[in-house]
Amino acid sequence: MGVTKEQVESSLNSKLNPSHIEVLDTSGGCGASFVVEIVSEQFEGKRLLERHRMVNAALEEEMKEIHALSVKKAVTPEQWKKLQESNQSNPAA
Amino acid sequence: NTIRCSALTPELKSTLDKVVTSNKIVLFMKGTKDFPQCGFSNTVVQILKSLNASFETINILENDLLRQGLKDYSNWPTFPQLYIDGEFFGGCDITVEAYKNGELQELVEKAMCS
Numbered sequence: 001m002g003v004t005k006e007q008v009e010s011s012l013n014s015k016l017n018p019s020h021i022e023v024l025d026t027s028g029g030c031g032a033s034f035v036v037e038i039v040s041e042q043f044e045g046k047r048l049l050e051r052h053r054m055v056n057a058a059l060e061e062e063m064k065e066i067h068a069l070s071v072k073k074a075v076t077p078e079q080w081k082k083l084q085e086s087n088q089s090n091p092a093a
Numbered sequence: 094n095t096i097r098c099s100a101l102t103p104e105l106k107s108t109l110d111k112v113v114t115s116n117k118i119v120l121f122m123k124g125t126k127d128f129p130q131c132g133f134s135n136t137v138v139q140i141l142k143s144l145n146a147s148f149e150t151i152n153i154l155e156n157d158l159l160r161q162g163l164k165d166y167s168n169w170p171t172f173p174q175l176y177i178d179g180e181f182f183g184g185c186d187i188t189v190e191a192y193k194n195g196e197l198q199e200l201v202e203k204a205m206c207s
Contacts, residue, residue, distance in 0.1 A: 048190060049183050056170055063170045068133070071186050 003032045003062045015058035016040045019077050026068075033068040039080040048074070100161035109166050114179040117204040118148035121163055122173040126150040133185040134173045140192045146201045178204045 005025045012021055020039035027033040036055065043051045051074035056063060063069065075083065113119055118141065124130030126138050126148070141148050153160040153172055160172075167174050167181045175182045177200055182188065191197035 048187050049181075052183065052187055053168065069171060070133075 002027075003065045005034065008034055008036070008059060008062055008066075011062060012036070012038060012055070012058050016042055016054065020080060026070075032062075032066045034066065035070045035072050037073040038071070039073075039075055039077055041077060043074055043076045099165050100158055101165040102162070105158065105162045106166060109163070112151070113176040116149045116176075117178060117207070118146055118201065119176040120148055120150045120173055121153050121176075122150050123152070123154050125152050130154060131172070133171075136185055137173045137175060137188050140188060140197070141201075144192075144198055144201050146205065177201065178207065 005023050009021060009023050012018060012023070016038060018038045018040040020037075022037040024035040024037075025033070026035050038055065042054065046054070052071050055071050055074060056069075059066070059069070073080075073083075120126070120134075120137060120141065122129065122131070122134035122137065124134055126142075129135035129138050138150070151159075153163065163172075163174060164170055169181065169184060171184055173185055173188075175184070175188055182200070183191070188197060191200070
């Protein structure tokens with residue numbers, strides 16, 4: 001049995017307590033593959049590598065079966081707010 | 094609690110220590126720099142090439158023990174894995190992000206000059 005998008009979401013929710021989360025199933029027939037976007041206060045003061053390690057650790061069980069995982073964004077709520085604002089002020093980008 | 098067997102033997106660990114410290118930039122990847130066999134690995138190869146970095150690649154598809162052992166060595170579950178100046182830098186997403194914000198170029202230049 002493969003890993004579902006719901007499983008990935010629930011593990012991330014319970015371990016990283018995100019204020020925003022988006023999990024995309026991108027498996028194109030070669031097995032479980034996901035793109036993750038996650039906003040959490042727990043990323044505060046952590047470098048990108050550490051943040052990605054936290055995501056990997058939260059999905060330790062799932063990683064055994066996940067074929068590909070892409071952490072598109074691992075940001076703090078503050079960074080997320082800035083990203084949203086810059087997207088709005090620059091809709092063409 | 095299950096006991097997890099590690100593929101990272103002391104011999105493999107000391108070999109990897111040598112590999113990552115005797116090369117400025119090493120990429121453990123699926124395939125080779127001339128023939129990447131996975132999109133994520135290819136992305137990192139293209140980024141390094143565009144920065145004019147000289148780097149070594151090691152094909153983890155050719156050695157399953159190496160492939161398993163590296164996951165423990167780097168504490169990182171997937172490939173590619175990029176090492177700069179003897180230190181684990183990250184996988185594909187981290188490399189792309191650092192490339193975009195200029196951090197990678199800085200590190201690569203520093204490594205090439207050191």
